[in-house]
Amino acid sequence: MRVPMRLLPMLLLLSACATAGAPVADVQMEEQRIAELNRQWVERVAARDAAWIANLYTAEGRIMPANAPLAQGRPAVEAAWRGIFELPNLNLTFQTTDLEFSDAGDMAYDVGTYSLSFDGPQGRIQDQGKYLVVWEKVNGEWKVAADMFNSNLPMQ
Amino acid sequence: MRVPMRLLPMLLLLSACATAGAPVADVQMEEQRIAELNRQWVERVAARDAAWIANLYTAEGRIMPANAPLAQGRPAVEAAWRGIFELPNLNLTFQTTDLEFSDAGDMAYDVGTYSLSFDGPQGRIQDQGKYLVVWEKVNGEWKVAADMFNSNLPMQ
Numbered sequence: 001m002r003v004p005m006r007l008l009p010m011l012l013l014l015s016a017c018a019t020a021g022a023p024v025a026d027v028q029m030e031e032q033r034i035a036e037l038n039r040q041w042v043e044r045v046a047a048r049d050a051a052w053i054a055n056l057y058t059a060e061g062r063i064m065p066a067n068a069p070l071a072q073g074r075p076a077v078e079a080a081w082r083g084i085f086e087l088p089n090l091n092l093t094f095q096t097t098d099l100e101f102s103d104a105g106d107m108a109y110d111v112g113t114y115s116l117s118f119d120g121p122q123g124r125i126q127d128q129g130k131y132l133v134v135w136e137k138v139n140g141e142w143k144v145a146a147d148m149f150n151s152n153l154p155m156q
Numbered sequence: 157m158r159v160p161m162r163l164l165p166m167l168l169l170l171s172a173c174a175t176a177g178a179p180v181a182d183v184q185m186e187e188q189r190i191a192e193l194n195r196q197w198v199e200r201v202a203a204r205d206a207a208w209i210a211n212l213y214t215a216e217g218r219i220m221p222a223n224a225p226l227a228q229g230r231p232a233v234e235a236a237w238r239g240i241f242e243l244p245n246l247n248l249t250f251q252t253t254d255l256e257f258s259d260a261g262d263m264a265y266d267v268g269t270y271s272l273s274f275d276g277p278q279g280r281i282q283d284q285g286k287y288l289v290v291w292e293k294v295n296g297e298w299k300v301a302a303d304m305f306n307s308n309l310p311m312q
Contacts, residue, residue, distance in 0.1 A: 102262050109290045
């Protein structure tokens with residue numbers, strides 16, 4: 001295609017504009033990428049793989065569990081997950097109900113539900129709850145910047 | 157200023173580009189806007205103004221309290237806040253510890269701490285916790301898309 005010389009600056013500007021901060025070209029693709037990470041995350045929970053899970057967070061990523069302080073940074077996040085994995089016969093799954101992106105596709109929030117059970121001192125504990133996860137794209141990869149969850153059930 | 161006619165399309169494009177999705181020109185200004193909304197929010201909590209607070213959320217905004225189900229949409233959010241205001245002699249304050257923006261300045265997440273006290277059946281309850289709020293810019297105004305909080309203290 002031949003482009004008249006006088007249009008070149010405009011085309012270069014349009015190209016810069018598109019790469020700098022234009023809306024996500026393919027939200028569906030980004031949704032699939034995060035869905036795949038969530039699928040692997042649930043799988044790594046079943047495998048008790050705290051190291052893999054900690055690496056899913058950003059370097060400054062935070063886990064914010066109910067009835068425990070915020071833990072920030074991969075070593076602290078990994079320790080928090082090791083703590084969760086100490087629950088006897090833990091079963092934990094979660095799934096997205098809503099996933100929304102920033103215009104430029106560099107940030108997203110993920111609202112979903114979890115189902116948790118483990119052996120308590122007086123028998124099996126069954127918990128149902130919700131989570132809010134903020135994803136950030138770091139060097140082209142989605143990472144968890146903040147991860148918070150709490151129960152839907154009344155306090156015992 | 158006189159602009160040569162042949163440059164007009166480029167200037168119009170540059171203008172569209174700047175408003176569509178360019179990086180935030182002034183993060184500090186956006187931080188101040190959200191800080192001011194948080195200041196008013198704490199003030200409206202003290203005034204028990206659930207209607208004002210509900211209007212701070214997006215039309216699809218969610219409140220995600222511990223030990224209660226997610227409530228979505230302004231009427232449900234307002235009802236949830238009315239429930240909180242039923243706690244006798246409630247005192248609730250909160251403050252941001254970290255506020256991060258998407259590249260285009262259309263989404264932000266706000267991590268902070270809260271301090272809550274009220275009269276329980278066996279005396280004053282003192283709670284310390286944390287929150288994660290996702291802000292979205294809707295028609296130029298920051299609104300709360302998701303608001304989650306939970307306690308740092310061990311379960312009683």
